[in-house]
Structures are given as C-alpha cells and as structure tokens.
Amino acid sequence: xxxxxxxNLDTALLFVFALSALVGAVLMLVLRHPMQVAMALISTMVFxxxxxxxxxxxxxxxxxxxxxxxxxxxxxxxxxxxxxxRDVSFTxxxxxxxxxxxxxxxxxxxxLAYGLxxxxxxxxxxxxxxxxxxxxxxxxxxxxxxxxxxxVLLVAAVVAALAVIKVSRRRDRG
Amino acid sequence: xxxxxxxxxxAMALFALGLTGVIVRRNLLVxxxxxxxxxxxxxxxxxxxxxxTGTAAGAVLVFLIFVVAAAExxxxxxxxxxxxxxxxxxxxxxxxxxxx
Numbered sequence: 403x404x405x406x407x408x409x410n411l412d413t414a415l416l417f418v419f420a421l422s423a424l425v426g427a428v429l430m431l432v433l434r435h436p437m438q439v440a441m442a443l444i445s446t447m448v449f450x451x452x453x454x455x456x457x458x459x460x461x462x463x464x465x466x467x468x469x470x471x472x473x474x475x476x477x478x479x480x481x482x483x484x485x486x487x488r489d490v491s492f493t494x495x496x497x498x499x500x501x502x503x504x505x506x507x508x509x510x511x512x513x514l515a516y517g518l519x520x521x522x523x524x525x526x527x528x529x530x531x532x533x534x535x536x537x538x539x540x541x542x543x544x545x546x547x548x549x550x551x552x553x554v555l556l557v558a559a560v561v562a563a564l565a566v567i568k569v570s571r572r573r574d575r576g
Numbered sequence: 577x578x579x580x581x582x583x584x585x586x587a588m589a590l591f592a593l594g595l596t597g598v599i600v601r602r603n604l605l606v607x608x609x610x611x612x613x614x615x616x617x618x619x620x621x622x623x624x625x626x627x628x629t630g631t632a633a634g635a636v637l638v639f640l641i642f643v644v645a646a647a648e649x650x651x652x653x654x655x656x657x658x659x660x661x662x663x664x665x666x667x668x669x670x671x672x673x674x675x676x
Contacts, residue, residue, distance in 0.1 A: 416579055420586045427593045427613055436605045436666075443609050446590075450616055453583065457627055462638055466619075469642045474612065474649050481653050482605055485660055491603040491667040499599050507596030514588040518581065540632035541639070548636065552643045559647035566654040570661065 416456050423449040434495055436482045444475050461534045583624045590617030604656050604666045608649070615645050 407414070426446035433439050447470045454463035497503075541549065590613055597610030619638050626634025656666075663670050 413579060417582065420582055424586060424589055427590050430606075430610065430613060431593060431597050431600065436603055436609075439603075439606050439609055443613060446613065447616060450620060453620070454623060457583075457623065459623060459627070459635065462623060462635060465639070465642060469646060470612075470616070474646060477649055477653065478605070478609065481656070485605070485657070485666065489665045489667055491601075491606075491665070494602060496600050497602045497669065503596050503599030506599065507592045510595060511588055511592035514592065515585060518584055518588065537632045537635050541636055544632075545636045548640060552640060555647055556643065559650050562651050563654050566651070566658060570658040 412456050416453060419449045419452045419456070422446075423453070432495075434492060437479070440475060440479050440482060444471055447471050447475065461537065580624055580628060584621060587617045587621035587624065590614070590620065602668050604659070604668055607668065608652050608656070611648070612645060615641055 423446045426442045426449065429442040430439050430446070433442060447466060451463045451466040451471075454460075454466055594610045594612075594614035594617060597613065598607050601607055601610065619641055622634045622638050622641070626632070626638075659671060660666060
C-alpha cells in the first residue's frame, strides 16, 4: 500500500496541487477584500509553481515564484495597502453582469473542455522534460529576436508609466 | 484520464475563472488580479504542450508571457492610481462615462 503510494507520489502530489490551485482560483471570485483575493492568487501561483516543478521544468517553477509571486504580487499587495479606501466595491462585490458573466465563463469552459475531449485525444503520453541548458541555447540562438523585442516592450512600458504619472501631475498643477 | 489532460483541464478552468472574474467583480484591483489568473492559465497550457512536444518554443513563450505580465502590471497600476486620485473609488461602475 505504502509502496504503491510512494511510487505514485508525484502523480498524487500533482493532483493535490491542481486541486489546490483550482480552489484558490474559485476563492478569488468569492472573497470580498482585495487583500484576501491577492492571497488566494498568490497561493494559486505557488501551487502552479509546484506543478511546474513536478513536471520537471524547474527553471520555470523558479521564475514563477521569483517573477509572479515576488515581483508582480508584492507590487499588487503594496498598492492594495496604499489604496486602503473603504468604498462601495467592498460591500457589493459583484457587478450587474453577474449572471451573464457566470454563464459566459461556464460556456467558455464547456467549449474548451469539449475541444479537449474530442479534439486533442491523440495526446502523446511520453513526457520529455528539457533542462535549462538546451532551453538557454535555443532562447539565445533561435529566439534572439523575440528576446530583443521583449526589451523594447519593457522600455515602452517604462516610458508609458512615466507618461501616465506626468499627465496626472500636470492636471494637478493646472 | 492521464495527467496531461488534467493539467490542460486545469489551465482551461483557470482561464475561464479569470475571465469570469474580470466580468463579474466590481473592484478594479480584483479585475487586474483576475487578468493575471488568465495569464497563469495560458502559461500552464503552454508548459504542458511544451512537455509533450519536447521543444523549447513553449518555454520561450512562457518567459515572454512573464515579461508581458510584468509590463502589464507596471502600466495598469499607475493608471488605477490616477483614476482613484480623481474619483476616490475603486468601483468600476464609477467610471461608466469612459465607455465612449
């Protein structure tokens, strides 16, 4: 019993992580305060990082935790603390699109799951996990143009953020 | 049902839940976080497909999505800050006059 459990430990952990990530995502829809929603999203991201680790792509798991949880979500939590205003969106969580949005989300998930069930049934069962070295070689030799375009995107984002701040400052003055 | 199908199903569920959250919730910051959840679902599906084909293209796309998510937050947060300084609320319904 224990031997079979240990032999299938990674599959069992994968299912546990997947279920926990799903629970965190559902909690994001129902929790009230943005800080609670941020904590649910952080737990979902950490569980997704665990799934990546179990799949063998450890560098993506590390970047999931480093970039998403530590950079993006810390920024988000900081802004939630900065904007700690009590307003109407705390007491009334949902907009008047509630029923329509739920129906649309369920319809989208149904369509995607239908496509998975009937379209992608010839999924290969062999999983090839590649390490960091072949990924890095491919990244900087085959995909160098995308890498450079990413830096252009980041510069554009910095300039746009500065422009937004400058516009608001000018409006304050005039 | 093998583990790849479970992961793809999870990715679809995360994407659909994120889209539902963007439509359904009123708080601007919660809507932004639901968009992050959608990006996470796409990332999971990309990693799963990359594992199956054994190519690096999926992982490269995942890294580009990381960068896009960081840039998106870096733009969206100042916009939210400017909006909140004007109207003193995080409620998306207060900005209905922006819909053209």
